[in-house]
Amino acid sequence: MQKITLITLAATVALLSACSDRVKDTHPQQLVSKRQALFKQFTKTLEPMGLVARDRQDYVKTSFVASAEALQALASQPWPYFTADGNYPPTRAKPEVWSQSAEFKQAQDKFLAATDALVQVAGSAALPAIRASVEAVQASCKSCHDQFRFDRQ
16 A cells, blocks of 8 residues: 555656746756756855844844855855856746846846845844944845846745
8 A cells, every 4th residue: 555655656757847838948058057056055044143133033142243254155156057058947037137238247246245244234233333333245136036037936
């Protein structure tokens, strides 16, 4: 009986994944997949700091500093994957990434500067400054998404 259940489960998973409308990244270098994975890391790293900034989690200096430094280390990593041949499905990048490259670079620089500022205040325990820095990083992300990224359909 267990064998039949496992076979049924495996068949169901295979069928559901075959029906998925999600486009796979088939590019030889998988540029889109690489940058999307890094952006997911951004989110995972920034979320706990956002909880501290919104008083939903206690500020623990060592954890907060480690998260800020981890975000800073990630901050420059996805941009090299936005190459001329990196504009293909399943990208959610708007054409403006390539047609407005100077503005896209400015958005990157703003994010990098906000991340650097966050690291500077991360260990200070000055919650108003920490809160403002986290909000600046989040605003930088949102601004870039608004201008250069399609929302999920």
